Amino acid sequence: MSRIIAGGETVICGGGIIGLTLARELLMRGHKDIIIIEKEQQLGKHASGRNSGVLHAGIYYSIGSLRGRTCLAGNFLMKDYCKSKGIPLLERGKVIVTKNEAEIEIVETLHKRARENGARVELVDEKRLKQIEPFAKTCKHALYSHYTAVTDSKSVLKELYNELIASGKVKILLGTRVNGIKGNQTLTTNRGLIKFGTLVNAAGAWSDELAHIFGIGLNYRLVPFKGIYKKLRPEKSYMVRSNIYPVPDTRNPFLGVHFTRNVSDEVLIGPTAMPALGAENYG
Template sequence: MAQYDFIVIGGGIIGLATARQLQQDHPGSTIAVLEKESRLALHQTGRNSGVIHAGVYYTPGSLKAKFCREGNLATKEFCREHKIPFRETGKLLVATTHAELGRMQDLLERCRQNDIPTEVLNQQQLQEKEPNVVGLGATWVPSTGIVDYARITHQLAALFTSAGGEIHTNCQVIGIRENQGVEITSSIGRFSAQFVVGCAGLHSDRLIRMLGKEPEFRILPFRGEYFQLPVDKRRIVSHPIYPIPNPELPFLGIHLTPMSDGSLTVGPNATLALAREGYSRWSMNLRDLIDMFSYAGLYRLIGTYPGPTLSELKNSLYRPGYLKLAQRYCPQIELKDLCPYPSGVRAQAVRADGKTLDDFLFVKGEHSLIVGNAPSPAATSALPIARHICEQVKELLG
């Protein structure tokens, strides 16, 4: 049995940021990362919009707001230090109706409380900044950026291993037992540690159950479908373009995002996936299906949002419906411009009453801490999340 002081389960950006922070906080400790895939950052970390968020939408005083504000600065500083390319593009939140103009005022107040610099643009100023975008007005958020989070993860991994850390890939955790430390059974053997941190994203609730606890939520997978615009349309906008979100709905809506590789994507939508790693429309996993359809929270969630649920499903199956959402603020996009692009799956934590968990959640054991819920902006916030985890670890270790 391989023995360590600390084990981190999960090889995404939060897992590697946590492993690296543990290494810095506990010099000389033996630390390992267990990742079930053959490579790091293959799931949520490597399948997102690549946006360095500013924190516009998040409730003042929440962990989301705190971590995002700190993470925006920390991510850029990490990239500068390690020469990882990123762009501080800024972001436009575009209001296309008078109702959205009203909601924009609420967002501006939230930005003020979260200490996020913004600028209000009228219709003419919006046209000057983005000639191909239409709207009645917009909010300009200059601190938003674009980066490749998988590249950040691999840099964290390089720092971790060069300082003596070990990464075990193709290592799926099968069982966890706390007993004067923690014993882990995996697909490649057994491990033990004085303390374990779980950063398993789409499988966080299962890790909690392995520890003998019943989580207050279940992970429901929502596939986010993206499209990529053709080369001749890549410069149709210069900045990320977002709609003004409806606060009564759990998802933001599709947006236009210039990516770090120079491409331009449209998306994501949000439709229930048939597997936790169901990146294609018809990917199914029997265990995941049983988990979902035996859970009362799924039906209560759908019952709360029947219209949006059907609309998202329709637009997933009917591409012109998806296109119409993008054309509200960028009418120059045509159906033929929606080229294939990899989908992502969002780990949506939902309680039994159908309510979504919107903030970060950490579940503590005697010798363990599991990141139960890490919603967007988790990638932006990875470095401060890691610091927070390690502070909690110190307290639990006494």
């Protein structure tokens, strides 16, 4: 289609939490005329709406790293946002438990990293752990993270959407898929042409494909993994007060199967980590 359907100073590709929060931040900095395009007919259909809602606290990242700083800063900002908007929020922290003495050194390393990154953490013994999580077990020590919290990502998305639309400065185009680029500043989509001054790639699991359209990152490709959760039976949910995590295998970029109590008072067990064989293979 060659008809121009929209144009904006800033066009954000992707209607998940990243895309919406970027739009909100741009508004706060005085920008206007912002367009968000989303290929689905609803916002947050993928990663933003398919997660446990845990707000991490900079525990796992290298001391002084950008990820460590932004993780903790994002934790504080999101908690403030949830409180200001009345979005469900559980501030109960989490424990990382060890299953043998070989994991104690890893927990001590995580404790050091977390403190250096500004997180509030403490090493607790088995007696103290029992006060925090009566049914959790550990070998000698566990790591207790005070700042870890849980929210509801779909409620966050809904509030962000309402805020952006109410501003009158953001247009959200659903069911709009990028097919290519025409010239330097025009996207071709399934609905027509979209002009842009600045383009932001917040396309999640499809961000590599979008980058390739612009000839960027051609040697890189995302390898999608999926995590499957189970729910603890309601009559057993009293056994988990907050979040119980294992010591991660530092050779892999996963945190391991854990217990999470969500804002609906359900206890999730997961996730697994397996190749998804497709960016949207949720089966």
